[in-house]
Amino acid sequence: MSFIKPKFRHPRLPTNALGFTVADYDGAISTLCAGCGHDSISAAIRNACFKSALEPHRIAKVSGIGCSSKMPTYFLGRSHGFNSVHGRMPSVATGASLANRNLTYIGVSGDGDTASIGMGQFIHLIRRNVNMTYIVANNGCYGLTKGQDSATADLGSVSKGGAANPFDGIDLASLAVLQGASFVARSFSGDKDQLEPLIRAAMAHDGFAFIDVVSPCVTFNNHAGSTRSYGSTRDHLDAMPVDFVPVREEIRAEYAEGTSHAVTLHDGSVIHLLKADAGYAADDRTGALTAIRSAQQDRRILTGLLFLDPNSRDLNDTLELASRPLNELGKDELCPGSKMLDSINEGLR
Amino acid sequence: MPCNFCILSATAMDSGCALTKTSLGMDVYRRTLDSWFMRGVELKPTNTGDPEYFHKVVDCQYACPAHTPVPQYIRLIAQQRYSDAYLVNWESNVFPGILGRTCDRPCEPACRRGRVEEEPVAICRLKRVAADFKDDITPRLPKAGPGNGKKIALIGGGPASLTVARDLAPLGYELHLYDAQAKGGGFMRSEIPSFRLPEKVLDEEIGYVLDMGIKARFDTYVDSMQAILDKHYDAVFVGSGAPRGRNLPDLSGRDTADANVHIGLDWLANVAFEHVKTIGKRVIVLGGGNTAMDCCRTSRRLGGQDVKVIVRSPFEDMKASPWEKEDALHEGIPIIDNHVPRTFVIEDGKLTGMTFEKVKPVYDKDGHRELVPTGEEPAFYPCDDVLIAIGQQNAFPWIERSTGVNFDAHGLPVLNKVTLQSTRPDVFFGGDAAFGPENIITAVAQGHQAAISIDLYCTGKDLTARPAPDVTLVSQKMGIHEWSYDSAPTEDLRLTVPLADLDRALEDRKLEVELGFDLDAAFVEAERCLNCDVQTVFTADTCIECDACTDICPTSCINFIANGPEDDLRTRLAVPAIEPEQALYVSGPLETGRVMVKDEDVCLHCGLCAERCPTAAWDMMRFTYSVTKATPNLMEVG
Numbered sequence A: 001m002s003f004i005k006p007k008f009r010h011p012r013l014p015t016n017a018l019g020f021t022v023a024d025y026d027g028a029i030s031t032l033c034a035g036c037g038h039d040s041i042s043a044a045i046r047n048a049c050f051k052s053a054l055e056p057h058r059i060a061k062v063s064g065i066g067c068s069s070k071m072p073t074y075f076l077g078r079s080h081g082f083n084s085v086h087g088r089m090p091s092v093a094t095g096a097s098l099a100n101r102n103l104t105y106i107g108v109s110g111d112g113d114t115a116s117i118g119m120g121q122f123i124h125l126i127r128r129n130v131n132m133t134y135i136v137a138n139n140g141c142y143g144l145t146k147g148q149d150s151a152t153a154d155l156g157s158v159s160k161g162g163a164a165n166p167f168d169g170i171d172l173a174s175l176a177v178l179q180g181a182s183f184v185a186r187s188f189s190g191d192k193d194q195l196e197p198l199i200r201a202a203m204a205h206d207g208f209a210f211i212d213v214v215s216p217c218v219t220f221n222n223h224a225g226s227t228r229s230y231g232s233t234r235d236h237l238d239a240m241p242v243d244f245v246p247v248r249e250e251i252r253a254e255y256a257e258g259t260s261h262a263v264t265l266h267d268g269s270v271i272h273l274l275k276a277d278a279g280y281a282a283d284d285r286t287g288a289l290t291a292i293r294s295a296q297q298d299r300r301i302l303t304g305l306l307f308l309d310p311n312s313r314d315l316n317d318t319l320e321l322a323s324r325p326l327n328e329l330g331k332d333e334l335c336p337g338s339k340m341l342d343s344i345n346e347g348l349r
Numbered sequence B: 001m002p003c004n005f006c007i008l009s010a011t012a013m014d015s016g017c018a019l020t021k022t023s024l025g026m027d028v029y030r031r032t033l034d035s036w037f038m039r040g041v042e043l044k045p046t047n048t049g050d051p052e053y054f055h056k057v058v059d060c061q062y063a064c065p066a067h068t069p070v071p072q073y074i075r076l077i078a079q080q081r082y083s084d085a086y087l088v089n090w091e092s093n094v095f096p097g098i099l100g101r102t103c104d105r106p107c108e109p110a111c112r113r114g115r116v117e118e119e120p121v122a123i124c125r126l127k128r129v130a131a132d133f134k135d136d137i138t139p140r141l142p143k144a145g146p147g148n149g150k151k152i153a154l155i156g157g158g159p160a161s162l163t164v165a166r167d168l169a170p171l172g173y174e175l176h177l178y179d180a181q182a183k184g185g186g187f188m189r190s191e192i193p194s195f196r197l198p199e200k201v202l203d204e205e206i207g208y209v210l211d212m213g214i215k216a217r218f219d220t221y222v223d224s225m226q227a228i229l230d231k232h233y234d235a236v237f238v239g240s241g242a243p244r245g246r247n248l249p250d251l252s253g254r255d256t257a258d259a260n261v262h263i264g265l266d267w268l269a270n271v272a273f274e275h276v277k278t279i280g281k282r283v284i285v286l287g288g289g290n291t292a293m294d295c296c297r298t299s300r301r302l303g304g305q306d307v308k309v310i311v312r313s314p315f316e317d318m319k320a321s322p323w324e325k326e327d328a329l330h331e332g333i334p335i336i337d338n339h340v341p342r343t344f345v346i347e348d349g350k351l352t353g354m355t356f357e358k359v360k361p362v363y364d365k366d367g368h369r370e371l372v373p374t375g376e377e378p379a380f381y382p383c384d385d386v387l388i389a390i391g392q393q394n395a396f397p398w399i400e401r402s403t404g405v406n407f408d409a410h411g412l413p414v415l416n417k418v419t420l421q422s423t424r425p426d427v428f429f430g431g432d433a434a435f436g437p438e439n440i441i442t443a444v445a446q447g448h449q450a451a452i453s454i455d456l457y458c459t460g461k462d463l464t465a466r467p468a469p470d471v472t473l474v475s476q477k478m479g480i481h482e483w484s485y486d487s488a489p490t491e492d493l494r495l496t497v498p499l500a501d502l503d504r505a506l507e508d509r510k511l512e513v514e515l516g517f518d519l520d521a522a523f524v525e526a527e528r529c530l531n532c533d534v535q536t537v538f539t540a541d542t543c544i545e546c547d548a549c550t551d552i553c554p555t556s557c558i559n560f561i562a563n564g565p566e567d568d569l570r571t572r573l574a575v576p577a578i579e580p581e582q583a584l585y586v587s588g589p590l591e592t593g594r595v596m597v598k599d600e601d602v603c604l605h606c607g608l609c610a611e612r613c614p615t616a617a618w619d620m621m622r623f624t625y626s627v628t629k630a631t632p633n634l635m636e637v638g
Helices: A037-051 A067-074 A089-099 A111-115 A117-130 A170-181 A192-204 A229-234 A275-279 A285-298 A339-349 B049-056 B059-063 B070-078 B081-094 B096-102 B121-134 B159-171 B199-210 B225-229 B263-274 B288-302 B322-328 B440-458 B501-509 B518-528 B547-554 B565-572 B608-612
Strands: A059-063 A080-083 A104-110 A133-139 A183-188 A208-214 A237-239 A242-243 A260-264 A270-274 A300-309 B008-010 B028-030 B151-155 B173-180 B215-217 B233-236 B260-262 B282-286 B304-312 B339-347 B350-363 B371-374 B381-383 B385-388 B427-429 B470-475 B534-538 B559-561 B583-586 B595-599 B617-624
Touching: A037 A067, A037 A104, A037 A133, A037 A192, A037 A208, A037 B547, A059 A067, A067 A080, A067 A104, A067 A111, A067 B385, A080 A170, A089 A117, A089 A133, A089 B070, A111 A117, A117 A133, A117 A208, A117 B371, A170 A208, A170 A285, A170 A300, A170 B260, A170 B440, A192 A208, A192 A242, A229 A237, A229 B070, A229 B371, A237 B008, A270 A300, A339 B350, B049 B059, B049 B304, B049 B608, B049 B617, B059 B081, B070 B081, B070 B199, B081 B096, B081 B121, B096 B199, B096 B440, B121 B518, B159 B173, B159 B199, B159 B233, B159 B440, B199 B263, B215 B282, B225 B427, B260 B263, B260 B371, B263 B288, B263 B385, B282 B288, B282 B470, B288 B304, B288 B322, B288 B385, B288 B501, B350 B501, B427 B440, B427 B583, B534 B595, B547 B559, B547 B608, B565 B583, B608 B617
Parallel strands: A059 A080, A059 A104, A104 A133, A133 A208, A183 A208, A237 A300, B151 B173, B151 B233, B173 B215, B233 B427, B260 B385, B282 B304, B282 B385
Antiparallel strands: A183 A300, A242 A270, A260 A270, B008 B028, B339 B350, B350 B371, B350 B381, B470 B617, B534 B617, B559 B595, B583 B595
């Protein structure tokens, strides 16, 4: 078993605008099971950060507990990170985002960490519109404790032990749309062509960006009868192709009239919803809920950008906090002195 | 509608094909009935059943004319199994100790390591390690077989003839080896100076062959092919080399200066057999090949103090191996390039120096070089002796044209390139005698083929029915994630071989300059080998397309993409595959309709793809490829 990834890289690896190669966004070698969907998500995050030319030291990774929450070790080895208590990553992320609004926050969680123990925190993260990307690696089971059904497991999905799940699963994407999230997407770990642009768009979005990623548990939930296996997910996938064009790039791709629907983000970058889904209105909250629901009824897994509010205001703006991070504020700004106090008091008389 | 050309058909377009830019709204279909018959454009799954596919992946072995299994013996060295490493070499190239010091090393520029870091593995010097540190291997060498009643004559005692002898002796052939010199080895003995190749090493390895019951006739110059044929041999092998050094007969002053102008090849032989023991203080060596390097370095050891190499071509274009040029420079010998010899300058009937015309290289758009005079004054260099080492030629004055052995316009024998059979069915050629001057390892490779031909000929079989190579492919899996080889590439840089003290080396012509690796260094260097013979073998049927291999691959070799014509596929990989010599490994169609495409170019053979594969669709399998010899299974090394 290898514990170290060899240092040699392809001598002709492409570089991004910062002169980095994708290898500069690598983390430690994964200790997850071979073939775990989570590793694909790690690679998609790595590729997305590389393609968007983010500086690794301007990114912070936050996570809770679980297979999913081990992931941040396996990408962005030169970024900040905080591995928090089970289900409490939202608190940490909220605090971090308030303290330093200039970092890009990537939260990684799982179906247990979000939909069970962390549900109370997750909901408030949405409500407050904390500026971060929140990725749920959703495999429908508790892989770290040998594959029990999780709260997101589909009704009737057969566990490795052979029992069909008697409960309806929590659909995190619907929940996020319903709760007022400003960016909601769903994807599949085995579809990087879609997942990478979604992550890039989520990181560019000003506010809370939620991506529910179907990520098969190769050890405990990849058998016949499971609705979250590689095979079953591919069979039922209804993917909306997505392209992401960041603000500083020219639009190179050409889309024929009526085949794409462009959504412009706050910072000027553009998400293209492609092909047959051109008619999909990503800014229609009710429409999004209907589309997700109708896909579920047809046993289709609808993936792509489900909802986006381009005019979202994140927590820092809502609370009208300082425009600069705390660590950039000096003593005089943080403690303006008695004269300032006097003038405030004067204003209240 | 299909465009009747390729595998795609499309709606909303007049045609849809690989050359048509796809656009949104265009529905592209693959594998429709219409396009089914047009599949030729798509890359077919790689046929790994063809031994040459995986053979080509082992770049070093593929580049070696004798196809020595390099990674295999390097692993044996790392395992401290020096005798086994030696015998793996011996089976393939017959002269591991000699080649470990003198080989032209076509393997090293081919080494994959050189494509992922600065320097290739020091393959050649590891071969020497096997020879230096082996135990007595004589009990493990094959013996002459019981006589089969056939007699073969071998003309010339160099590497080609000795290889033929080694391959045929176990089959019971009676082998008569003729050579004009007092000992065997040919140019290996006469041309390569002792400070590069000690006599002891030569005697040992030539002895292994001669001890297989070879009837050697030394000090016997064959001056008539007819006389040999009259002895009724069942076959004759000509391995007489390219013995004639080129001269500069038309240069002004050449005849008058003759006492101090020597042909490099002859002079080196005279030094080797101790007919010549000194040379003048000021020496000019003409030529830019390895013989010129041997001449100048030998001169330094025979009393030459001001020794220069003067060569027509630019330094970079010289034929000498880069390391031999380095060795000459290290011994204080300047190499003066872009100088064309014009006259031998004579004063009072004695050579005093040479004049040269200065030139510069001009390359046309096809890369052809022309040396154009710069118009400067000719340069004069004083000297006491001149050594001419500007090439060598084949010469067969001893083969009567009436024997039925035909020669072409260049004086080379007319041969079948595969069987090495001449126009007279019972006469075969190999080594420099066959196609002009090459090198030892090429002579050995041709010796193997000539031995096969001679055996087929003597047993009345079809010479063109060549034996297939012996190939195996075995999984190296030892546990869930364990391999039987050191899969993790080390990061050590190439080690340099220590040299003997320069002053001492220049005093003693026979003192070997290169000291060879010690065992610690040999281990570090051996571990640099990437084990390219442990192949990444892919099974499309079991792949679930989880991307684990693509994500982990350190060198971004593995891709899951839509199939297409090769040129197009090469541009669509994660890192475009721009080396056409390096193959693409393409799978059959997977569940999603895509194919796995692996660019073999910079694969580290680290096994991570197979470790991270949940379904064992990837496996690391050791591939062995052995050129079948006249005597199969000459060696058993586990």
